[in-house]
Amino acid sequence: MTSESTATKTSPPAILLILLIAGSFAVDSFLRFPIPGTNEPHYLCKAKHYWNPQWCEGDFFLESSNAHRFFYQVIGFFTQWLTLTQTVVIARLTGCLLLAIGWFRLLRVLTPGTWSPLIAAALYLGIAAFGNFSGEWIVGGIESKVFAYGFLFLALANACEQHWNRAGVYLGLTICWHPIVGVWGLLCALFALLCYAVVQRKSLNRTSLGLTTSQAIPAIGWLILCSLPGLIPALSLLQGGTPREEFSANFIQVFYRLKHHLDPMDFDTFSYLLYGLLLVVWFILRRKESSDFQFRFFQYFIAGTLGLACVGLLLGAGPRPATDMPYYAFRMSLLKFYPFRLFDSLLPLAVTVTVINGIYQRCFAPTENAAGSQQGSSRLAVVTVSLLSLALFGGVFYSAWAKPPVHKMTAQQRSDWLDACHWIEENTPESALFLTPIHQSDFKWYAQRPEYVTYKDCPQDAPGIVEWNRRLKYLRKWGQNYYNEGFDDEGLQVLKRETGITHLLVKRLGPFKTIEPVYQNPTYKIYQLP
Secondary structure (H helix, E strand, O other), X not given: OOHHHHHHHHOHHHHHHHHHHHHHHHHHHHHHOOOOOOOHHHHHHHHHHHHOOOOOOOOOXXXXXXXXXXXXXXXXXXXXXXXXXXXXXXXXXXXXXXXHHHHHHHHHHHOOOOOHHHHHHHHHHHHHOOOOOOOOOOOOOOOHHHHHHHHHHHHHHHHHOOOHHHHHHHHHHHHHHOHHHHHHHHHHHHHHHHHHHHHHHHOOOOOOOOOOHHHHHHHHHHHHHHXXXXXXXXXXXXXOOOXXXXXHHXXXXXXXXXXXXXXXXXXXXXXXXXXXXXXXXHHHHHOOOXXXXXXXXXXXXXXXXXXXXXXXXXXXXXXXXXXXXXXHHHHHHHHOOOOOHHHHHHHHHHHHHHHHHHHHHHHHOOOOOHHHHHHHHHHHHHHHHHHHHHHHHHHXXXXXXXXXXXXXXXXXXXXXXXXXXXXXHHHOOOOOOEEOOOOOOOHHHHHOOOEOOOOOOOOOOXXXXXXXXXXXXXXXXXHHHHHOOOOOHHHHHHHHHHHOOOEXXXXXXXXXXXXXXXXXXXXXXXXXXX
């Protein structure tokens, strides 16, 4: 790296670019994912309960194992003084800033031109707005993986520059924030180094890789040390149940609860077509990139993510039901580790890098007429940024139109839902335990009361997953048993005795013969069990 590029990183324009990139990420986040986002009640309520166990005490999910303990420790700290919404705003802005710093560092290594990182951010967000492969995303609501990807970008930037100690620190922090993202990132980085070493050994130009023993040992040490706060809780989940519970939990995760992330047979055709097109574009354009170490390392890293995705496809491909697949127990035990995650999130980044480099090579390369070339390049830069910005916002608006908010309610239903939750917060004891509509996701966020079980809030340890499934099945069976009888006193007494539920928040469940709602609005009714 030249001294000029190094100086640029610490100059005011670099700071301005980072803030512009962070602003782009933040605008995309707040516009496409209104608070609370898809997973924010899941993460933020857990974080608040981690610091204040009396809050929503008795909630099954909140009292389950803490898979992302480091996130709960850091972010949950702020929930003691701020509301959940205020905490999310601060966490989102912080996450976007960290992503922008990592993005700027990585793109400054991989692409030429002062404005390339900002152009790349616009192009990436435009691609992301049109879809993904396995439900993975980087810019959205706040959760542990947002911070993990920020540190992963920093790790990749330093690895491309062969600063191995710093790369080890950032990879350790990636694992700390999100073990799956971090461990897969580490394996892909090792794969990239191995590929580069093999290619260099076979080529006539046997240049040194630059990773000596004296550099490798401290890097590994930093990696292990920084990863422990997040890695230890995650590893403990792998040993938390009996073989029967592990088997059941794997099946529930892979082929039921998280099949949209883990089962390739459940991914829609558009996702395969979109990522097939991106892959073709990347394969074609990457051949024109330089053979310098940083480009080759990043290409091999992306190839590693592709290899993981191919393994996932082989593991998941087969007849359905899944029990008809040969060795399905072994295959689902590997699928639960999200083999598609990095490929899903980073292939659009790889395409973005190759597109930017292609644009620069064709349009921004110096010519004999330096003055005219500079003026033409400046005009072209303005046009390019404008077009990519339009593509970004067009993608955002298309996504918002094609994929409405996750609660899938009309404006009136949403208003009634918030009204019912606020009434519960103000008029029920904190010890109340609620039965709520199974597929809602933000009851605790607004009502501040514990729930018996909900589909969204699934634990991540084997015993917890099995118990979560048992509770859902119990409620389904209870509803079927007493539906024809009209949910009489006997049915309500059985429900309260076997679950501890004290209140019901229902939309269609009923009618109840012997109790009247303590509150109702046009959409929802609230009952207190006798």
